Amino acid sequence: MELLTKAQNTMTGKKTQYRIKTKKLCYRLSSTVDQFKWLFKREVTPKAYILKNVNFEARPGEITAIAGASGAGKTTLLEIVAGMIPLSSTAGQVIVNDQPMNAQHFRRVSGYVTQEEALFPLLTVEETLLYSARLRFHGVHQKATARVSELLRELGLQHVADVRIGSESNRGISGGEKRRVSIGVDLVHDPAVLLLDEPTSGLDSSSALDVALLLKTMASTQGFVLGTIFMNAANDPRRAKLQTQIGFFAFSLTFLMSSATEGLPIYLQERRILMRETSRGAYRISSYVISNTLVFLPFLLGVALLYATPVYWLVGLRREIDGFLYFSLVVWMVILMSNSLVACFSALVPNFIMGTSLVAGLMGSFFLFSGFFIPKEDIPSYWTFMHYLSLFKYPLECFLINEYGGEQGRRRCLQSVGGDCILYGDWFLMQQGLKPSQKWINLGIMLGFIIGYRWLGFLILWYRSYRISK
Template sequence: MSRIIAENSGGGHVLDAATGNGTPVCETSFDFTKLPSMPFLLSFNHLTYSVKVGRKMPLLTGGGRTKTLLNGISGVARDGEILAVLGASGSGKSTLIDALANRISKGSLKGNITLNDEVVESRVLKSISAYVMQHDLLFPMLTVEETLMFAAEFRLPRTMSKSKKRTRVQALIDQLGLRNATETVIGDEGHRGVSGGERRRVSIGVNIIHDPIILFLDEPTSGLDSTSAFMIPSYRILGLLDRLIILSNGQTVYTGLPTNLSLYFSEFGYSIPKKENKTEFALDLIWELEGSPEGTKSLIEFNKKWQSKNSELVRLCSSLKEAISVSISKGKLVSTSTAMVPRFANSFWKEILVLSNRSILNSRRMPELFVTRLVAVLVTGFILATILGFYACTDTLPVLLHERYIFMRETAYNSYKRSSYVISNALVVLPGLIILSFAFTTITFWAIGLNGGFSGFLYYLLIIFASFWSGSSLVTFLSGIIPHLMLGYPIVVAILECFLLFSGFFINRDRIPAYWIWFHYLSVIKYPYEAVLHNEFDNSTECFMRGIQLFDDTPLVTIPNAMKVRLLQSFSDVLGTKITSSTCFSRGVDILRNQGITDLSKWDCLFITLAWGFFFRILFYFSLLFGSKNKRT
């Protein structure tokens, strides 16, 4: 197993390239039999990466400046070794890791990265590698064993039996020292769970469950508590390392063996005291040089000369495809097949099933989330009756934004397809939406006294469900394009308010300006609102206003009925039309016509509302496809 670790004096970033053991399958024409052979050799040469640093007023200042994060970085990660990348904050450690892990767009990154002298395709790299992020993104209400078991379902081959996957999980639990926390939930701010160190080990276990050939880790020790971190002497960590790369402002100031640090800095003119930690001395010296007028330029040039006379040779290995096949046959990727690893471990329907089971299990242990939504729906039902029920859908935004980052971590290395996640998400929310719709409908239909009888109640239930479905889908789509919760709520509420304003409830459709009428038809609230009106008033035989009711909502409403009848008789004499207290002045179709609701039937409104929900789910898929690649530009 080959590891590359990047650390600074206050903590570290780790890039762990884990490779299998094997024998070389080809040689050059030279006699390199005495040189070490490498089944896998990850090489990177002259990596350069720059970004535009924006300014507050680019139009007045001529645009932003360019900042170089990596400047000609070269090195190798060898099979069976640990390579640590050290440097102060901002030196380029994480950027280098992202570059090697294919998390930077190819157009932005200059230089070349090869595995066994071959450029690795993104699809192949995702299949044979894993990346442990700096932050532990896990489902809070799953236990340690369940978290690892779901990871096994995603990453282990579909041909492996359930019992073998469980055996692999149990072995990994023992390997990571998590046996005492097996049945403990991960936990979060509101739920007590595993410790920080255990949480970090679970994050690592999730990514090594399939025994990847290459493993990248970003700050693997960041989860340790302060006591544990203090009790781990730096010299012990140094004893685990095989090679070092030390960076300063995106450039290499040392590459080589940790044991050569003393000789290296002695020849540079700075001897390391015998009892002082070598890496701490090196980082302190580099920090001092960075503060000097000339910076680390002299050390960078010295490193180039040092490398030219201390470079090492290794025997070239087999082709990448052959090396992967040999590694798989020896147990890597937990497979018995010698063929190239597939892009995804499971079938499309298997992914949906596993994703759904995980979401349901996590949600079932957090009933407060559903209860909150249910209470919001009930209160909204009592107060607003219908259309503002959309606002209950915003409660799902925090959950979706949390899952979004877990999704990015898992799909970055092909745990499952994006389409599987989208369909699973839709299936999981459906039962909750049905319950919320029934609760909302039961309260509002009978409390308000809506018409239509039982058939009207059933249709009202359908349109309320459709409105919740489209509202939930809208929020789900927005969670795919909104990066932060602080931005999420204002944006979602603002969009729903605009939809409500142009739905026809506050402003009649005929009174909306022509240049805004297009927004009326885009309003998701328009269609359930019109559907409810159709369900209530779409009856040509029922009268909703008779003669004597003309005086309602006027100052004459308090006069005796006999006086109202005489006034109606006077109106008849003047207009020449017989008007009595029972004469019908307004039927349902008249009310719909006055509201400008005549172009669509109630069933059209129902189907369009449902269609909006599916449309937003499709947009959600594309937002994940193009906007959640977890790469730097």
């Protein structure tokens, strides 16, 4: 029946008109943490109703306004009507053209402008609209360009077409102009129904850091500063210098791992846009995860080289080109691991505060069980699994093997109390229970972490999208 209606509308050139009703609509949150209700199947005693026995009607050709005090449930009602809240979690009826609502189809033919702007801060106004238009028109560039030009004129945005959206830390267009851009994003496919939450609001969009510039600056600066602090720590064969150099490896890993959390606000902002676009069938979750991974690979390689180049030579590590290349490769893998971890948990957490708390707690646990503070033999058996899950363990071992293993490592000697010369590399690696061959095995394990966290993040995003589309 739906296909027949579409065919008739195509033949007559008329757009389908929609009459939307709700009958005795009820909705309430369970006492499970609201943001994680999609993760748990077990329900407990529910909370009070947000909506109770709401009857609502919006007729075609009319502008319908919903008025009420703050917290009255206006946004919740719009999210249900827009198909953003699963109908399975509501009671009552949502009817479109005298038929039970098909949320998946309705999202494709309607537009929903949320109260908070979900826009990419580094894109210009024209690029933002063109990005949305090309998704909706499936890459037909000429049609998308024409539609964007029309919208820029209709929304009065021509004078800021080449200006970036911006954020709180990166000034761009005004709050009112952002609101018009958000409306334009949902108008590109000429929806039959347009729903607007707080249409006159002019609030700024949520802040997002310019991760690219920030990480590049931090990497090059921190690499130089650390190099001057630990300069020539390896040239003295005393044990104190050995401990200093191992401390440098540990601090480097802490810095590289923690710097990736700067990308958390960007991932959270992208998630809002992703959920909106995938719910309307613009693209798939897998497309986002794959493209996001591929885009970050060369960028994070640049960050790794910016950090590794000054610090490796200033600290006085093994002065062979193969040692430097392997050190740089390990740094790159470390950054990719932490980036994948943050990407994974940004798909799970509800907001930035909980995200930073969770990631910081995990990083601290990984560092504690890495073997730097407590040897593996001294870790209680019921905590041993954390040693093998630690993201610090494998790169730390790679650094040690790269510096003290192989022929170059064996040329050094450590003076014992009796004056005898002990083979530095062999002795030290034996004390740590390491073999030179582990340097490549550990890289393989690190690659497994990168793929594993990306895959887990994909599954979480897919399930979130699936819950919305139900």
